[in-house]
Amino acid sequence: MFETRLRQAADATEAALDRLLSPESRPGEVIRPARLTEAMRYAALGPGKRVRPFLAIETARLFGVTDAAVVTAAAAIECVHAYSLVHDDLPAMDDDATRRGRATVHIRYDEATAILAGDGLLTLAFDALASLDVPPAVRIDLITGLARASGVGGMVGGQALDLDAGEAVELDAVTTMQAMKTGALIRHAVAAGARLGAAPADDAARLDTYGQALGLAFQIADDLIDATGDAAIAGKATAKDAGRGKRTLVALLGVAAARARLAATVDEGIAALTPFGPAADTLRDAARFIAEREA
Amino acid sequence: MFETRLRQAADATEAALDRLLSPESRPGEVIRPARLTEAMRYAALGPGKRVRPFLAIETARLFGVTDAAVVTAAAAIECVHAYSLVHDDLPAMDDDATRRGRATVHIRYDEATAILAGDGLLTLAFDALASLDVPPAVRIDLITGLARASGVGGMVGGQALDLDAGEAVELDAVTTMQAMKTGALIRHAVAAGARLGAAPADDAARLDTYGQALGLAFQIADDLIDATGDAAIAGKATAKDAGRGKRTLVALLGVAAARARLAATVDEGIAALTPFGPAADTLRDAARFIAEREA
Numbered sequence: 151m152f153e154t155r156l157r158q159a160a161d162a163t164e165a166a167l168d169r170l171l172s173p174e175s176r177p178g179e180v181i182r183p184a185r186l187t188e189a190m191r192y193a194a195l196g197p198g199k200r201v202r203p204f205l206a207i208e209t210a211r212l213f214g215v216t217d218a219a220v221v222t223a224a225a226a227i228e229c230v231h232a233y234s235l236v237h238d239d240l241p242a243m244d245d246d247a248t249r250r251g252r253a254t255v256h257i258r259y260d261e262a263t264a265i266l267a268g269d270g271l272l273t274l275a276f277d278a279l280a281s282l283d284v285p286p287a288v289r290i291d292l293i294t295g296l297a298r299a300s301g302v303g304g305m306v307g308g309q310a311l312d313l314d315a316g317e318a319v320e321l322d323a324v325t326t327m328q329a330m331k332t333g334a335l336i337r338h339a340v341a342a343g344a345r346l347g348a349a350p351a352d353d354a355a356r357l358d359t360y361g362q363a364l365g366l367a368f369q370i371a372d373d374l375i376d377a378t379g380d381a382a383i384a385g386k387a388t389a390k391d392a393g394r395g396k397r398t399l400v401a402l403l404g405v406a407a408a409r410a411r412l413a414a415t416v417d418e419g420i421a422a423l424t425p426f427g428p429a430a431d432t433l434r435d436a437a438r439f440i441a442e443r444e445a
Numbered sequence: 446m447f448e449t450r451l452r453q454a455a456d457a458t459e460a461a462l463d464r465l466l467s468p469e470s471r472p473g474e475v476i477r478p479a480r481l482t483e484a485m486r487y488a489a490l491g492p493g494k495r496v497r498p499f500l501a502i503e504t505a506r507l508f509g510v511t512d513a514a515v516v517t518a519a520a521a522i523e524c525v526h527a528y529s530l531v532h533d534d535l536p537a538m539d540d541d542a543t544r545r546g547r548a549t550v551h552i553r554y555d556e557a558t559a560i561l562a563g564d565g566l567l568t569l570a571f572d573a574l575a576s577l578d579v580p581p582a583v584r585i586d587l588i589t590g591l592a593r594a595s596g597v598g599g600m601v602g603g604q605a606l607d608l609d610a611g612e613a614v615e616l617d618a619v620t621t622m623q624a625m626k627t628g629a630l631i632r633h634a635v636a637a638g639a640r641l642g643a644a645p646a647d648d649a650a651r652l653d654t655y656g657q658a659l660g661l662a663f664q665i666a667d668d669l670i671d672a673t674g675d676a677a678i679a680g681k682a683t684a685k686d687a688g689r690g691k692r693t694l695v696a697l698l699g700v701a702a703a704r705a706r707l708a709a710t711v712d713e714g715i716a717a718l719t720p721f722g723p724a725a726d727t728l729r730d731a732a733r734f735i736a737e738r739e740a
Contacts, residue, residue, distance in 0.1 A: 178590060179598020180625045186597055186605035237564060242556035261537035265560065266605050269532060272564065273596035276571045280588040286581035293575040293588060295473060301568035302481055303474020310481035310561050330475045 152435035159204040159224070166218075166225035167194050170278050189259045189267040190274075194232040197250040201440065202227045202339040205364070208432050209343025209357060219283045220346050223292055226278040227339050230300045233271035234335075236264050238309060272300075284346065291345050299338035304330050319397035325366075328399075332372065333365025340364065356422045360433065363419030368440050370412040373398040375443075377405060416441045447730035454499035454519070461513075461520035462489050465573050484554045484562040485569075489527040492545040496735065497522045497634040500659070503727050504638025504652060514578045515641050518587055521573040522634050525595050528566035529630075531559050533604060567595075579641065586640050594633035599625050614692035620661075623694075627667065628660025635659065651717045655728065658714030663735050665707040668693040670738075672700060711736045 171191045175182050203224030210220045239246040239254040240261065247257050256264035279292045298304055308331025315327065340361030344354045377400040400408045419437045423430040466486045470477050498519030505515045534541040534549040535556065542552050551559035574587050593599055603626025610622065635656030639649045672695040695703045714732045718725040 175598045176593060178593035179596070179602075180621060180629065181602065182598050183602045183605045183609070185609060186602055190597060233564075237560055240557075240560065242560060262535075262608050263605065265532055265535060265537060266601050266608075268564070269528075269567065270597040270601045272567055273592050273601065276588055277592035277596060280585050280592060286585045290575050290581045290584055293571055297568050297572035297575060298471060298473035301474070301572060302485060302565035303470040303477050306561050306565045306568065307474075307476065307478045307481055310478045310558065313557050313561075314478070314480060326475060334475065 152432055152439065155208065155432050156199070156204055156436075156439070159207045160198070160200040162207070162221045163200045163203040163225050163228055164195060166221045167228060170222075170225055170229070170274055171195070176277070185259070186263060186266055186270060189255055189263045190270050192258060193236045193255050193267050194229060194271060197252065198228075198232075199443075200224075200228060201368070201436075202231055202336060205336065205339040205361070205433075205436060206343040206346070208436065209340050209349075210347040212343075212357075212426060212429055212433070213347030213349055213353075215347045217283070217346075220343070222278055222282055223342055223346060224339070226275040226292075227296065227335065227342060229271045229275040229278065230296060230305075231335060233268040233275075234300070234305055234309070236268040236271070240264060243309070243313065288345060292342055295338050295341055295345070299334040304334035304338075305332075308332070308334070315397050319402075321399075321402055324397050324399060324402060328369040329362075329365065332369040333362065336365035336368055337361035353425075356425060359422040360419045360437075363415050363422070364437055364440060367412055367415045367419065367437065370399050370408055370415065371441055371443060373400045374405065374408060374412065376400075377408075412441050447727055447734065450503065450727050451494070451499055451731075451734070454502045455493070455495040457502070457516045458495045458498040458520050458523055459490060461516045462523060465517075465520055465524070465569055466490070471572070480554070481558060481561055481565060484550055484558045485565050487553060488531045488550050488562050489524060489566060492547065493523075493527075494738075495519075495523060496663070496731075497526055497631060500631065500634040500656070500728075500731060501638040501641070503731065504635050504644075505642040507638075507652075507721060507724055507728070508642030508644055508648075510642040512578070512641075515638070517573055517577055518637055518641060519634070521570040521587075522591065522630065522637065524566045524570040524573065525591060525600075526630060528563040528570075529595070529600055529604070531563040531566070535559060538604070538608065583640060587637055590633050590636055590640070594629040599629035599633075600627075603627070603629065610692050614697075616694075616697055619692050619694060619697060623664040624657075624660065627664040628657065631660035631663055632656035648720075651720060654717035655714045655732075658710050658717070659732055659735060662707055662710045662714065662732065665694050665703055665710065666736055666738060668695045669700065669703055669707065671695075672703075707736050 171194060173182055173187050206224040206227060207220055235249060236255045238244050239249055240256055246254055248254065255267055275296065276293055279289055279296065282289050300306065308327050311327040312331055340357050344357045349357065399411060416437045420434050423433055466489060468477055468482050501519040501522060502515055530544060531550045533539050534544055535551055541549055543549065550562055571588055574584055574591065577584050595601065603622050606622040607626055635652050639652045644652065694706060711732045715729050718728055
């Protein structure tokens with residue numbers, strides 16, 4: 151069930167991304183340059199688990215909402231995720247040559263194109279949300295939520311904190327950095343699904359607890375993959391964090407304690423779903439999937 | 446009159462940018478990291494003519510609308526302009542060390558911070574528009590307009606075309622590239638002012654003709670500054686285009702013909718304002734100012 155749903159969400163997201171990244175320009179655009187569009191497609195389409203779109207889609211489904219608009223909103227979140235990977239991989243940032251088992255965008259194209267492809271994907275995400283077939287007030291909430299999750303007070307800020315982190319970083323600071331760098335967008339994906347599902351306030355609050363736990367779990371799992379994982383399975387270089395003296399929960403707590411914290415975080419997220427009963431089983435499975443993944 | 450209005454718009458925009466770029470986080474954000482926020486402020490605040498905000502503010506004023514929301518919307522456009530300068534100045538792009546007479550962001554901070562500061566400013570622009578104190582449908586129009594003017598089919602695409610341009614570029618291709626790279630955001634500033642002013646459709650169409658002409662004029666003037674200008678006055682390196690074999694209207698037509706085309710374009714923009722009478726004098730002056738500026 152879970153695997154099927156995950157694949158369905160990925161396929162639907164892929165189709166929505168393909169539409170958003172059409173070589174044809176939209177009204178208000180002049181033309182879409184071929185090479186830049188191709189680089190944006192390379193960055194956003196293809197391999198990728200589509201965890202964030204899946205979370206948005208499955209959360210909305212919890213309230214019976216399965217409109218095409220949900221998939222497009224999910225694809226917008228994925229555009230932001232994809233742009234962040236392109237920029238994070240740049241030589242001035244994490245300097246990664248491989249991502250999801252393929253050359254990163256600046257290796258496949260060039261550095262300038264990678265910067266611009268990222269900029270274009272970020273911008274396109276807001277265009278997609280603004281054009282969504284839902285009431286304007288809902289679109290506004292989704293745009294505000296995405297902007298705050300991914301901007302200076304969220305993902306972008308988290309990446310800045312990560313790059314600045316010296317040797318003497320404390321556990322609290324690492325947790326904050328991770329809540330911003332990875333957590334905020336995952337948490338937003340769940341919140342976006344709840345908003346599209348017109349979730350009542352108390353349900354939205356429960357789902358936010360779930361989303362927050364999931365974001366934290368995702369990053370701990372990522373750190374564990376880096377510390378203990380196989381580069382071939384991960385599809386990217388591993389053992390980078392230790393090599394660069396970065397502070398992660400694994401570095402601060404050790405592998406065993408990080409694994410324990412991961413398990414506790416997953417339990418906390420799953421506990422928040424109790425009132426939803428079996429309808430939330432897919433979201434429960436998602437939490438376990440995120441904790442146990444190897445890539 | 447014009448100079449006073451330009452300075453007033455710049456001061457009001459500066460105050461709005463200062464608020465948007467507060468070190469305090471907004472609801473939905475975790476924290477705003479100090480160094481990144483400082484880099485974003487460095488990029489957006491300080492010197493700058495604020496031509497785009499001025500155009501939005503003065504166009505809305507033509508319809509009697511002078512709300513604070515207009516200034517915030519104008520500041521959002523300036524955030525996008527500021528981000529584009531930060532990214533364009535990067536070593537992988539135009540590789541500029543000086544901008545507005547100061548060190549560029551990647552020189553003053555570092556390259557990773559410059560990339561992230563740009564990303565943060567772009568994201569903040571959409572946040573600002575989504576939070577605007579105007580009806581949701583107006584906010585949506587402003588967001589869509591800004592996204593399409595500045596994304597793959599607008600500014601970002603224009604920068605990609607500029608970087609890709611080889612030796613054999615034709616006049617039409619240069620005009621398209623410039624309409625995207627510089628023209629689209631200037632045109633959007635005027636359109637945003639018209640939207641905020643609730644301009645009737647025919648007035649909006651006239652203003653769009655004006656905005657389009659202004660965008661083209663701005664770029665021709667920029668090329669002339671590069672070809673003939675004084676680096677000390679321009680506040681940035683000049684004579685870069687010829688040195689890199691870039692195609693500009695000046696390179697394709699020569700200085701005299703480019704000046705003639707600039708004058709004709711300004712006349713065309715001013716002609717579109719005829720039905721507005723003396724109320725549009727400030728916008729007329731703006732067209733002349735853009736054509737005659739030396740920086």
